[in-house]
Amino acid sequence: MADFYELIGVSRSASAEEIKKAYRKRARELHPDANPDNPEAEAQFKEVSRAYQVLADDKQRARYDQFGEAGVGGASGGGGSADDLFGGGLGDIFETFFGGNGSPFGGGGRQxxxxxxxxxxxxxxxxxxxxxxxxxxxxxxxxxxxxxxxxxxxxxxxxxxxxxVTCSECSGSGQVQRVRQSLLGQMVTASPCTRCGGLGEVxxxxxxxxxxxxxxxxxxxxxxxxxxxxxxxxxxxxxxxxxxxxxxxxxxxxxxxxxxxPDERFVRDGDDLITEVPVSIAQAALGTSLTLETLDGAEDLVVPHGTQPGREFVLRQRGVPHLQGRGRGDLIARVRVDVPTKLSDKEVDLLTKLADGRDERVGNGKDGIFSRIKSAFT
The missing domain is CATH 2.60.260.20 (Urease metallochaperone UreE, N-terminal domain)
Structure with missing residues (x-):
């Protein structure tokens, strides 16, 4: 379907009054009374009516501006046809805007x-x-x-x-007229025929x-x-x-x-994707080169030395395509430094020497560094 603003003939920044004025003009041009035996004009009339229904409502218009027609697909709840918008035939649109008998073209309107x-x-x-x-x-x-x-x-x-067969109650009109007296005189009301359900046939x-x-x-x-x-x-x-x-x-x-x-590798944030990149303490400290799996295939990721936990690497145009418009979001690779929970004696000894060489205190008391670390992981 064409852009709703183009259907009505206004810019995307048009005010509510400008939209309403432009819609009245388009509706007059496309109304079936002005285009008899022209199914294309009637189809365009319905499209314009659907467009106006969305743009005349501030909430629906905002969703349409952000997501396009996909964002307002279920908004109307009634399918968005011209009959649904005005509760009856196509002529009701003019009863809503202009009053009268449903035809702006004179002649008393069609029956x-x-x-x-x-x-x-x-x-x-x-x-x-x-x-x-x-x-x-x-x-x-x-x-x-x-x-x-x-x-x-x-x-x-x-x-x-x-x-x-033609309904004998309404003679095929689908309506039953009743005359009743009121303070203003005689009033004629029409209602759907109960025998044929308004279809004119049984x-x-x-x-x-x-x-x-x-x-x-x-x-x-x-x-x-x-x-x-x-x-x-x-x-x-x-x-x-x-x-x-x-x-x-x-x-x-x-x-x-x-x-x-959900996907076990990626979390979506709007049109961006976020994924965690696990690295060891040594890899974070000394740097490394990793293979990062993306939705587009594997890509090389260089993690420089001294990388801190939570650091983010942005891969442009590797995220989610924009639903309305061109381009894609980004893929954000967030570093997670994994701290080992179990260490061998040799690993404890190496980490202890590293801590001593950097003058870092490890352990928490008097039993000696080695024994405390060793006991914590055994």
Whole structure:
């Protein structure tokens, strides 16, 4: 999907009022009333509506600015379609902004037809991935049970050689109008037809497989592209990969929440990776050259003499790829000096001589240095 700011036609520093003003203009241009029989304009209209939904909310806008669409994939909770944003048909957007009958183009607006089959539910799943998959990205299989379109009736809900029939209660409009008296005079209200559920059609002979629902629950698997740089808590949105709607209703969306397995070698700090490099006392004091395992392969690491515990060596561009933007974080190799817990007599003697030569006091009392050190490690 295109950048949300580009869809609306504003810069990333635009104020909330500028975003709202630009959105109204784009919505007028792309509204189906202004573009009859133009499915491309309607698709763009929905994309612009989704973009405005995110950018009009300060919290969602901040997440989008930081993580892109992956950061707001599950934010709307309703899939982000134009119908979801305004609770009804596409014309409701203009009732929200401009009032009136839902059309800014005069002529009293178009008369609403049946609402149509309802949209399927959004579905959320958790996918466990390995550390390297999160860093470099991968294609994974996501499996779940989902309502899918019935293969027997192709989602119509009607038995073989039969078809849905027009609802006699609402005459196919999907709505029932009622007139009632009020202090202001007669008021006409419209509500979904209870007999056909607002679909305008009823199933006289239900399909034996789905019992008129038009969908059945099956084991379903999708291949999901995981971008490099994701982390635990990242959410991927797969448009129209959720539950099928009843009786050929559109699918909901699928939200894949990622859970990354820990790695025994690396700890992640944002887009940087931290790893410990164990060295002995002698190696830290005299210096050494080590082979350091990275996610990109083995690399040589020179530890100079006199290296202190906790010293860090930074390997540029060996960390996690930036989820939004180019480049990668760094790999930080942190030195850990391992002190031996068991010493032979010879090793005790050598360390004692070293301490004497540096005029360093070791041991803690009157029994003699050698015997105290020896007893501590035996």
């Amino acid at each position: 609403r037809g049946p609402a149509g089959p309802p949209r399927g539910q959004d579905v959320e799943v958790i996918a466990d991935i390995e550390f390297a998959q999160a860093v470099f990205g991968d294609q994974i299989d996501v499996e779940m049970k989902l309502p899918v379109r019935c293969g027997t009736c192709d989602g119509s809900g009607a038995a073989e050689n039969t078809e849905p 199933i006289a002979t239900p399909c034996g497989t789905c019992r008129g629902e038009g969908r059945v629950t099956e084991d379903t698997s999708y291949k999901v592209d995981v971008p490099g740089g994701v982390d635990t808590g990242s959410t991927l949105r797969l448009t129209r990969r959720g539950a099928a709607g009843p009786r050929k209703g559109p699918n909901g969306d699928l939200y894949v929440h990622l859970r990354v397995a």
